[in-house]
Amino acid sequence: MTVPSPDDSRPAPSGPGGSAAAGPALGAPKPKGSKAPKAAKATKTTRKAHLSVSRIEPWSVMKFSFVISLVCFIVLFVAVAVIYAILSGLGVFDALADTLTALTEGGEGEEIPIDPASWFSPARVLGYTGLIGALNIVLITALSTVAAMLYNLAADLVGGIDVTLSESE
Template identity: 60%
Template sequence: MSQQPWSPGNLSSPQPPLDAPGRKPSDIPAPRSPRKAHLVLRRVEPWSAMKFSFVVSLVCFVVLFIAVAVLYMVLSGLGVFDNIIQTVNQLTTADGKATSGVDVASWFEPVRILGYTALIGAVNVVLITALSTLGAVIYNVASDLVGGVEVTFSEAE
C-alpha cells in the first residue's frame, strides 16, 4: 500500500516543521493559554482528615523527640546542666548547709526530660488528631450552610 501525499483528510502524514522556509505564519499554531478549572470544596471526609492529621502529628512528635534528645546531648556535653545545678546549690546553701530538700540534679536527668517530652508529644498527637477531625465536621456543617470554598486550579505553562 503506497502512502498518499499530504492532504487535509490524511492526518497520518508528517507536518512540515515550524521553521520550514515555505510555511506561512498562519500555519503556526497559536500558543495555548493555560486551562482553568473552578471547583468547589463542599465536603471534607472526617475519617480521611483524622488519618491524615494523625500521621502528620505523629511525624511531628518524632521530630520533636529527636530534636529534644539532640539538644539535651549538646547542652549536657557543654556542661550547661552541671553549671545550673552548681549555681542552684550555691544559692540554696546557707553556711555550708542545704536549706531545701530539693534535689536539683534530678530535674535534668535525661530520663525525666525525655519522659516529659514523650508525654507532651503523645498529648499533642491526640489533641491535634481530635481537633482536626472536629474541624472537618465543623467545615462540613458550615459548607452545608454557605456552599463550600471555591478553588480555581490553573494548568502550569
C-alpha cells in the same frame, strides 16, 4: 457517503462529529487551484477550572492529621534529644545544678532539700518530651477531625469554599 439528489427530501448523512460532512469525500479528486489547509498554530493557553470544596471527609482528615502529628512528634523527640546531648556535653546542666544548689543553701549550714540534678536527668527530660508529644498527637488529631466536621456543617449552609485551579506551564 451518499449525495442527495435534488428531488430527494432526506437530509444529508452526518460526519463523525455529528455535523454534515464538509469538503469532498475521501479519495475524491481535489478541485484545481485549491491549496492544502495549513496546520493551526498551537498557542499556549492556561486552562482554569472553578471548583467548590463542599465536603471534607472527617475519616481522611483524622488519618492524615494523625500521621502528620506523629511525624512532628518524632522530629520533636529527636530535636530535644540532640539539644539535650549538646547542652549536657557542654556542662550546662551541671553548672545549672551547682548554681541552684548554691542559691538554696541556708545560712547556718542547713540545706533546703532539693535535688536540681534530678530535674535535668535524661530520663526526666525525654519522659516529659514524650508525654507532651503524645498529648499533642491526640489533641491535633481530635481537633483536626472536629474542624473537618464543623467545615462540613458550615459548607452545607453556605456552599463551601470556591477554588480556581489553573494548569501550570
